[in-house]
Amino acid sequence: MELIEKANQAALERLLTGDPVLIDVIPAHEAIPALEPGMILHAGPPIEWDRMCGPMKGAIMGIAVLEGWADDLGDAERRARAGDFDFHPNHHFDAVGPMTGMTTVSQPLLVVENKTFGNRAYCAINEGLGKVMRFGGNDAEVLDRLRWLKDSFGPALGRAIRSMGGLPLKPIIARGLSMGDEMHQRNVACSGLTLRALAPALADTADDTAELSRALAFIAGNDQFFLNIAMGLGKAITDPMNGIEGCSIVTAMSRNGTDFGIRVSGTSEQWFTAPVEMPDGLYFPGYSEKDANPDMGDSAIVETIGLGGFAMGASPAVAGFVGAGAASEAGHFTRRMGEITVTENAEWTIPAMDYLGVPTGIDIRLVVETGLAPTINTGIAHREPGIGQVGAGVVRAPMPCFTQALTTFADTLGVS
């Protein structure tokens, strides 16, 4: 229908003309004034305590202790069960978070402003690898690191970014795609490019070279540092697509570890959910599929903008890491995602595929017609609270999200 084509073109123009710039790091209560003590934002569509998966519960127990809302993890669990905390999706507050995606008042958040439309999106700072809260970790090591991010690293990063007048992000993604990153399970190039851009400003605004050295080493030691920046970018450039009448483009894909949810422009804020699937992946030594929690996190926002599993062709090395087959065949994933997307992004291209633009603008009609669900590259958390990452893999968005969305979308157009 012509209405839909026009609406989709309008949405894509908003997506592709977005100009996301990392402008600051500020405490969550400043970024999101509606955020109050006792409120916990999480990844994925809405969910209550009873239905939450193990790592999500583990992270909530940890963050409640960190914020001083509970004496210890046991106390936190009792309070959570008693309904003392107020749970909301990050997506309802201009925010995103990887895996469990905890966002609470005192945490430092990356601020990505979309200069074209003036909206802002927020994401916590990536904690690094190993035992971390986004994978459900909640012991003293995890909490101490989060305290350091809040008290030292976050403020230092904010000062540096402000002193530079912000860091434009689209060129970093463009370059990262020529350096083997797909920006979901592989961010080593973009993390390095970001460090390169920030390091002089971090030095210029430092008041203590020992703490500066620690900050530089923290970024340098985390190949996934850029993931959270890419997620803020994704949220910042997809939000202006929301609520265009007759538009069948997906504006968000997200999972809470129990449900997978998508949002579509033409149906605005409504979530279409289905049970999350289990990633098909590779496990770290000592772990197997038995230990794995199903798919989780707001990070599928990067696939929503044509990266991650959609940009697999840029990242032959990631194909092996996520157990997706021969490295030389990584391009097949990208070509397949081209069948469910409306266009290619001319600014984000893949050299090894002769500068093919990443497939962009997931059309729910194409997903249902082709039966091809979006491919997502993901980390895999242990199913129990407090353990952490056990592997990485590839997962499909569940098809029922798209069929439900298409039914409701058709209703809105009176063509059901």
Next chain:
Amino acid sequence: MELIEKANQAALERLLTGDPVLIDVIPAHEAIPALEPGMILHAGPPIEWDRMCGPMKGAIMGIAVLEGWADDLGDAERRARAGDFDFHPNHHFDAVGPMTGMTTVSQPLLVVENKTFGNRAYCAINEGLGKVMRFGGNDAEVLDRLRWLKDSFGPALGRAIRSMGGLPLKPIIARGLSMGDEMHQRNVACSGLTLRALAPALADTADDTAELSRALAFIAGNDQFFLNIAMGLGKAITDPMNGIEGCSIVTAMSRNGTDFGIRVSGTSEQWFTAPVEMPDGLYFPGYSEKDANPDMGDSAIVETIGLGGFAMGASPAVAGFVGAGAASEAGHFTRRMGEITVTENAEWTIPAMDYLGVPTGIDIRLVVETGLAPTINTGIAHREPGIGQVGAGVVRAPMPCFTQALTTFADTLGVS
């Protein structure tokens, strides 16, 4: 012949078991005690002033002023013509240098130690892009930058590297190959990985955050920063292959802008030379092949160890930059170089080619038999002194170097 196969295996074992570590930055006169005032080391095989190309003469005039051996560029030219300076190849003093490859007493040199064999190799610090001495630049901007490298940046870099106990280089190359670098015309990944590794130590050993910020920005602003490190690495791991009786493996390829020279293990220090060829490449706006100087620099040491043009398959983006055809066909160059090399390097692999090791160990017999000369990715200098880089391209090592070498090699074995 069995003797040759055994000799080649011995040489390759030396090459592949080398462990190159960047251990320091020190003044050239400390690194190379034989270096005296008035001595100028240059890229390529031996050459006298009269036969030198324009950019080489330009660099010599500049370095003579920098060292205080001449009042100005005109004075330097007169002195050079009068025979006041003593010219020698870098390769005769454990050193290498890109393009014109100037090495003189006061310059700070990167020190790469091959921990397996204890030998050291030296290379000047990369000056950055734009107008620089390695491309024949010699004005005040060029000389001021070299002074800063000598007085501030070099010593700071040396302190940082020493404080870390050195930086192992093989893992950086391995990672860079998975990030689109071929380490000759594309070093953006390795330069970033190096900055990442050095930044915390630079901060720890800094006494002035403004100067630290300048140093970080200098590395961050130079995508080719790693090239000179890769060259020092190449020299450090090829030198232990020299002088193995009956070995037909190339130990060095190098050009002075007039002659191309190679050395072969079994014929030791002897150079086999032929006129350099003109790169086939792409030119910066305003320049064309008319402006180009023929092939130049010691940097072909990186092809000698399986990188650069030999690792083109790792770097589809470089194929376009050097005008070598479709990005998706970059792997063809690597496969073709596999026909003239004896093995693949299991530690340096190309993900997009399903982890094929880079083709390693150029056998002069295979070059002559197949008629395939080594492919080299190279920068292109303006033919006049004082101008700088005008493009980048692909060039072949001249076949007569290999036919001459094979004749002499056969003589040494008494099978001519």
